[in-house]
Amino acid sequence: MVNRLLCRKLKKLILAFVILTGLPLTIMAGEATASSNAVAIDTVWILISAFLVFFMQAGFALVEVGFTRAKNAANILMKNLMDFSIGSLAFWAIGFGLMFGADKAGLFGSNGFFLSAASPATAGGLWQFAYWMFQTVFAATAATIVSGAMAERTRFPAYLIYSFFICAFIYPVVGHWIWGGGWLGNKGMIDFAGSAVVHSVGGWAAFAGVIFLGPRLGKYNADGSSNAIPGHNIPLAALGVFILWFGWFGFNPGSTTSGTNLSIATIAVTTNLSAAAGAIMAMFTAWKRFGKPDTSMAFNGVLAGLVAITAPCASVSPLSAIIIGAVAGVLVVFSVEFIDKALRLDDPVGAISVHGVCGIWGTLAVGLFAQSAYGKSSGAGAVNGLFFGGGFSQLLIQLLGVISVGAWVFGSASFLFFILKKTVGLRASDEEQLKGLDITEHGMESYAGFQIFTTE
Amino acid sequence: MKMIIAMIQPHKLPDVKKALYKADVFKMTVTNTLGCGQQRGYTETYRGVIHKVNLLKKVRIEIAVNDDFVEPTIEAIIKGAGTGNIGDGKIFVLDLPECIRIRTGERGGDAIG
Numbered sequence: 411m412v413n414r415l416l417c418r419k420l421k422k423l424i425l426a427f428v429i430l431t432g433l434p435l436t437i438m439a440g441e442a443t444a445s446s447n448a449v450a451i452d453t454v455w456i457l458i459s460a461f462l463v464f465f466m467q468a469g470f471a472l473v474e475v476g477f478t479r480a481k482n483a484a485n486i487l488m489k490n491l492m493d494f495s496i497g498s499l500a501f502w503a504i505g506f507g508l509m510f511g512a513d514k515a516g517l518f519g520s521n522g523f524f525l526s527a528a529s530p531a532t533a534g535g536l537w538q539f540a541y542w543m544f545q546t547v548f549a550a551t552a553a554t555i556v557s558g559a560m561a562e563r564t565r566f567p568a569y570l571i572y573s574f575f576i577c578a579f580i581y582p583v584v585g586h587w588i589w590g591g592g593w594l595g596n597k598g599m600i601d602f603a604g605s606a607v608v609h610s611v612g613g614w615a616a617f618a619g620v621i622f623l624g625p626r627l628g629k630y631n632a633d634g635s636s637n638a639i640p641g642h643n644i645p646l647a648a649l650g651v652f653i654l655w656f657g658w659f660g661f662n663p664g665s666t667t668s669g670t671n672l673s674i675a676t677i678a679v680t681t682n683l684s685a686a687a688g689a690i691m692a693m694f695t696a697w698k699r700f701g702k703p704d705t706s707m708a709f710n711g712v713l714a715g716l717v718a719i720t721a722p723c724a725s726v727s728p729l730s731a732i733i734i735g736a737v738a739g740v741l742v743v744f745s746v747e748f749i750d751k752a753l754r755l756d757d758p759v760g761a762i763s764v765h766g767v768c769g770i771w772g773t774l775a776v777g778l779f780a781q782s783a784y785g786k787s788s789g790a791g792a793v794n795g796l797f798f799g800g801g802f803s804q805l806l807i808q809l810l811g812v813i814s815v816g817a818w819v820f821g822s823a824s825f826l827f828f829i830l831k832k833t834v835g836l837r838a839s840d841e842e843q844l845k846g847l848d849i850t851e852h853g854m855e856s857y858a859g860f861q862i863f864t865t866e
Numbered sequence: 867m868k869m870i871i872a873m874i875q876p877h878k879l880p881d882v883k884k885a886l887y888k889a890d891v892f893k894m895t896v897t898n899t900l901g902c903g904q905q906r907g908y909t910e911t912y913r914g915v916i917h918k919v920n921l922l923k924k925v926r927i928e929i930a931v932n933d934d935f936v937e938p939t940i941e942a943i944i945k946g947a948g949t950g951n952i953g954d955g956k957i958f959v960l961d962l963p964e965c966i967r968i969r970t971g972e973r974g975g976d977a978i979g
Contacts, residue, residue: 628877844877845908853911863898865879865925 459664613766688715
């Protein structure tokens with residue numbers, strides 16, 4: 411009896427001892443202060459946003475596969491897979507340093523290559539891993555825009571080489587100018603999540619590519635009229651657009667790079683409203699112009715709205731976001747027709763219209779709709795646009811950005827495509843296009859066992 | 867009355883249709899089909915395994931014509947589908963004993979129209 415009592419008392423004593431000594435030890439091991447919690451929240455937020463933006467790669471792949479023909483499906487998917495994979499490595503090796511390294515003359519970064527600034531040893535070094543992850547998926551987004559415009563007739567090796575150069579050089583230079591401490595950012599240009607940096611870069615590169623590549627066989631007739639080459643899977647394209655919309659909630663709100671910046675809520679709202687407005691106005695515009703609410707145009711309208719709000723998302727009110735998206739929805743319908751019929755440039759998915767034209771519109775929209783209350787709270791910059799008493803100054807800076815980005819990207823991409831055309835060959839031959847790039851480039855079919863009935 | 871069956875390359879269908887319309891032939895049936903003649907096939911690989919394909923995609927056009935339209939139709943198809951390469955296709959002409967229009971019950975040459 412006495413032994414049992416002693417045992418119980420001893421156990422209680424030992425327990426008390428463990429608790430009293432253990433507790434201070436656990437606190438000393440990782441001091442959870444308010445500031446370290448903030449860093450943790452920021453890290454988690456930027457990584458979750460990065461993962462959402464990564465998922466946009468699936469969105470792009472599905473949109474591009476849905477809007478093109480079945481005989482080229484495996485090829486367009488490979489291009490999407492590779493522009494992300496090669497782009498990731500190119501951005502790790504060269505691009506990230508060029509974009510965020512120590513500034514040289516306001517034009518490009520000069521260190522931080524091969525992720526040298528990242529290190530598991532310090533908190534700042536650990537943050538670099540998270541930041542790189544986020545920036546890589548943005549670079550890859552710019553790269554993958556071009557695969558859609560150049561679909562169905564681009565030779566695969568040429569596209570692989572292009573993927574490397576856009577993520578290693580073309581995109582990072584623009585990113586440095588606006589986000590990395592370069593001259594446009596220093597002048598006060600606002601491009602919160604990248605209407606110019608990401609989308610217009612993709613749009614301009616696509617524009618250059620399509621010019622050097624030429625149209626798909628059978629797209630244009632001798633008299634200049636355009637033939638429809640319908641996409642083979644509108645459901646996949648629609649799923650792709652919804653995935654892009656979902657991923658954009660990482661793209662825009664994530665660009666705060668801070669989970670403790672409560673404007674992530676405002677940004678999510680402006681993003682969503684712009685997409686919805688874009689969808690509605692694209693639908694009505696197509697309805698009016700073509701007689702029926704074209705499904706594919708409505709889905710392009712969603713993307714137009716999303717691209718357009720990407721620059722102003724942290725600077726504008728929800729109502730402004732609706733207007734910006736609505737204008738983008740109208741713009742995209744007219745632009746697709748203009749580029750196809752007036753310029754005679756074959757863009758199977760409307761990438762130039764969605765990302766180039768609406769990217770430019772979004773960049774300029776900051777200069778029109780910015781309200782300092784929103785910009786102050788989000789950290790985008792406390793400026794007012796033209797419609798809110800700020801005069802023309804912001805609009806002019808945005809315009810300067812649009813022009814200089816356009817000149818650099820169109821120029822460097824044109825040079826790249828010109829060299830590719832002369833060396834490895836850019837365009838698939840007529841016979842290759844007829845047989846389908848799945849068979850000629852990859853030696854396989856995407857739909858083995860299905861009857862694919864195309865007469866073009 | 868004759869039934870003309872033509873096997874052509876799928877991508878020549880728009881040209882064949884244009885030529886047929888010019889010859890005043892508007893009625894036809896088109897199906898997807900696989901086949902080969904003198905063209906051999908091609909090789910695909912799937913996950914490391916080689917896979918020979920020797921049935922190629924073709925398009926089959928069936929047109930029922932009155933006797934005076936037989937030659938114009940044949941000429942139009944040859945004009946539209948011919949490229950000078952192996953694989954251009956073949957045309958078969960079969961005798962058609964009877965033809966009926968379902969809506970009106972007309973028979974014979976009138977049903978072909």
